[in-house]
């Protein structure tokens with residue numbers, strides 16, 4: 001029984017049949033897989049950066065400097081974290097264009113297109129919160145503009161801004177909240193959405209075949 005479940009787990013990870021046309025690199029350019037790789041690189045390097053980063057308005061910027069000039073290989077991991085984040089945005093956009101051009105969003109894959117679009121939104125927000133964590137002048141004003149814009153959304157803007165950014169006046173609480181979104185809440189939601197994305201690919205018979 002135990003062996004059977006292990007075998008079926010293995011079979012689940014490795015699909016028995018993939019049409020040759022879908023497996024061709026010139027069909028997907030492996031853009032979704034590369035985006036996943038960037039996400040994993042972000043988790044790994046982000047966990048290392050957490051060892052030195054300090055989320056408070058007086059210590060955030062100096063702690064980033066410490067990562068760059070004092071932490072062993074800190075500048076390497078920070079640069080990988082930065083560039084993998086930028087690449088993730090580019091790869092996901094290219095992946096979306098590929099899916100559109102090959103008509104892979106058509107039924108039965110329309111829900112996976114929507115899941116992907118939500119993932120794209122989370123990738124943008126994750127990128128933006130990371131940019132704010134440095135807490136230099138640019139981050140402070142970007143935070144102020146983003147908070148004010150959110151605050152002005154009709155009907156629920158004030159409540160929404162409070163949930164996303166915390167109280168209107170900048171304090172340590174603002175950075176702790178940003179930090180929580182960036183390192184925990186958003187990555188956890190993204191991990192869940194990616195799992196759903198992969199599961200839907202399997203459920204819909206694997207990657208689409210060329211039109």
Ligand code: HEM
Nearest residue numbers: 028031032033035036096104112113116117119120207208
């Ligand atoms: C973090 C973001 C994303 C990751 C990691 C990801 C990952 C993947 C992977 C690995 C595949 C398998 C085929 C391939 O590699 O091209 C795939 C397929 C697919 N993705 Fe994404 N994706 C993401 C975002 C998106 C976005 C933004 C959209 C569209 C709005 C989207 C829509 C789809 C659809 C419809 C398929 C099925 C395509 C087919 O069967 O040919 N995905 N995704």
